[in-house]
Amino acid sequence: MLSMDLFRNEADKIRADHDKRGIPHDSINQVIRLDEEWRNALKEMEEGRRERNLAARGIADAKKSGNKEESDKIMAQVKDIGDRIAALDDKANSLLGERDTIRMSIPNLLHDAVPVGEDEGGNTQHSLHGVKPEFTFEPRNHNDLIEMNKWVDLERAAKIAGSRFFFLKGDLARLELALQSYAVDFLIGRGFTFVQPPLMMNRTAYEGVTDLSDFENVMYGITPDPLYMIATSEHPLTSMYMDEVLEPSMLPIKMVGVSPCFRREVGAHGLSDRGIWRVHQFTKIEQVVITHPDDSWDHHEDLLKNCVDLWDALNLHYEVVNICTGDMGTVAARKYDLEAWLPGAKSFKEIVSCSNCTDYQANRLKMRYRTSEGNAAVHTLNSTAVATSRALVAIMEQNQLEDGRVKVPECLVPLMSGKTHLESCKW
RNA sequence: GCGGAGAUCGCAUAGCCUGGUAUUGCGGUGGACUUGAAAUCCACUGUCCCCCGGACACGGGAGUUCGAAUCUCUCUCUCCGCGCCA
Known part of the structure; x- marks a missing residue:
């Protein structure tokens, strides 16, 4: 606001x-x-x-x-x-x-550097990273890989929960846990405090952090209690200090949150959304910063740098994109996306979103810091570190071998008890 | 879930019984004194408005009243005890 x-x-x-x-x-x-x-x-x-x-x-x-x-x-x-x-x-x-x-x-004011464009076609490339993987065979898409290796069971999840839910099994499930652990440790190493949030929030707090239309299209409401399942840990972490006046000495507050994220994905359909690319529940490791307005733009660059270093460590090929005016949404003043190369899909697709929301969320949340002239709104920033389901898709497609096995990124091998390749499940 | 006690400005507190201008301390900012600092002293230190000035704010909402922090109802949350429980 x-x-x-x-x-x-x-x-x-x-x-x-x-x-x-x-x-x-x-x-x-x-x-x-x-x-x-x-x-x-x-x-x-x-x-x-x-x-x-x-x-x-x-x-x-x-x-x-x-x-x-x-x-x-x-x-x-x-x-x-x-x-x-x-x-x-x-x-x-x-x-x-x-x-x-x-x-x-009414949406937030945009940063001057935001490119003008009508829709996602107006986004511009910021930088390109890693090496594009070349294959001696026709690379499979992740949907084929999870099927042939029995790593994901969508049918049985649909039976007990609904479509777009999934069971994650065997080595792929283990890799998921390794990704969580690696990303959290990585960010702790950069001065972030690990926080595990509540997975449900009340309406008042939720209105402070999100676009109103999200209540229709994104969030699951819980009945009979007036609560909403969180769509990302950004929401509880950012609203954590709602209605409070923070001492300047506390700033910046840098948090790394891990949580399941629940999304209704109303209206999302299509061939490219098969498999586990777009699902109702996934795990995300998120960076959240609450800071003084004077250094929020520096923190925005730092958040992006963390993402770049983390995804470089995973040795993946991806690009960073400047989100344009028409693709920005309500809350962010400026946003970078990371888009990973998917050899099976033969395109770059979104894996990370990195935003500076300036004082937009803080105004609504009445989240302030003390100054000699009175209290002023803080700035809030958030960025995906890793959304594990999408990271798994990128790893599977980029690291696949001809026999359908998948090479584990080197930095994750120690977290997999030395396992270098993901093996199929028996059932 | 049951019983009890609570929620007052950044923090901590008084006021509540017996309705009538929100108390005091700490912290913070500015100033005086000082070579400087400490100590001391003075002022300011929640929100809103048309900023002289006024209104609001005592967890949220409702009620009683000319008038509510104060009385009544209700909801939320916290603490203590009991019960249940991974």
């Missing part, structure tokens, strides 16, 4: 940002209008309260001096003020609610 200061004093900045994104100004103008109306209603209500407070003091004084006649007189005079205030209060509250509902749907 953007701060009201921007709407009141620098609305042209928001308008210019909307122009870059190619969206109309209607919502901005509505927020500004509703804000004015709310302030008028507020003024009127406060005037009423002021009257009431003065009267209440008069009654108190009269009672103290034993002047019952005087106190009765004032009480009779002010009897209806309460009702008047209540009506004005309702009006002000509904205006404020309307203002902020619209304000929440």
Whole structure:
């Protein structure tokens, strides 16, 4: 959510940002209008309260001096003020609610370096990493590999849970655990604190960290309790300090979270989504940073550097992409994606997303730090380190051998008790 | 799940019984004193508004009342005890 200061004093900045994104100004103008109306209603209500407070003091004084006649007189005079205030209060509250509902749907201001483009076709390459693997045979896609090696059971998962759920089995399951462990240790080595979050959150906290439309398309709601399964550990980790004022000495707070991620994936279909590429539940190791606004852009580069070094250590071929205006979403001010080369699919596909959300989440979460001039919103950043299901797909496709076995990335071999290749499951 | 006690500004606290302008300490910022520092002293230190000034804020919501931190109801959370449990 953007701060009201921007709407009141620098609305042209928001308008210019909307122009870059190619969206109309209607919502901005509505927020500004509703804000004015709310302030008028507020003024009127406060005037009423002021009257009431003065009267209440008069009654108190009269009672103290034993002047019952005087106190009765004032009480009779002010009897209806309460009702008047209540009506004005309702009006002000509904205006404020309307203002902020619209304000929440207005996206963050983009960084100047974000390329302008209509959709993902407008994304630009930032850098290219690793060596493109060459094969002496026709490489298989991951769906064929998991099937021939019996590493994933989608049918039986569908039987007991639904489509897009999966059992992960044998050596591939073990590699998954090794990836988690490797990524967590890697980030601990870079000053991050390992955090395991709750896997469910309430609505209030959730609204602070996500786009409202996610409640329809992404999150699983839990009944009968008013809770949501987390779609990523970014959400609990970022909202952890909701409603708090942080001491500047605590910043930056750098966390590495690991959790299962639950996503409804409404509307996601297609051949390229077969296998375990797009699923309702996967594990993700996530970097989250809460920091002073002055160094958030440095941290954004650091997060990307961590990803690059981590994926280089896995010895995979991938590119880093600048996400363009049309592909950005609501919350981030700037975003890099890592896209891994999938030889079976013969294309680069998204494996990591690295965002600086500036003060957008912090405003909504009322997450501030102390300054000598008062409290100011912190900046929040998040980046995938490894989403294991997609990392497994990239490893399988890039490291496959002609017989269908898969070479374990060297850095993970010690975490696999020295095992260098993934073997098939018997059943 | 049952019984009890609680939730007050960044932290800690008083006020609640008996309704009438939110107490005090710590921490923080600025200033005085000082060669400098410490100590001491002074001011400021939650949110909102049209920032002179006013309004709001005592876990959330509702009620009673001219008026609620204070009384009533309700929800949430925390702590203690009991029960159940990996």
